[in-house]
Amino acid sequence: MPSASILCCHSMITFMRCSQPFDTSRAHHCLQRHGISRLPEVKGDKPVKKKFKAYPIGYFHIDIAEVHTAEGKRYLFVAIDRTSKFTYAELYGKAGKVAAAQFLRNLVKAVPYAIHTVLTDNVLCRENLAA
16 A cells, blocks of 8 residues: 555645646645655755844935825935934935935934935936936
């Protein structure tokens, strides 16, 4: 008489060949019943978990997102401090040099500590918004 695992696998293959949708729950329970529902643990294969790099407070990342509102297309400028998670955001009608400069001036006024680094992905250049 065939073993239970062979019968189970045979019934899964038969089930998969029929015209009904594949039932992943049934397949999982069958595999789980025979102890093969997960990949085996392999020692030494896992990458070493690293801690995030520590940044001093005042290291800001700035980004711009296009937002569609009831007033039409607007641009959301966002600045987030990597350490404190302090967040500052403003909506502008146009995303250009003038709006970016005003956003930075307002950010400096709003942040209760010194800003020493501003990181951006040059979105103004990429989006041709530099005018």
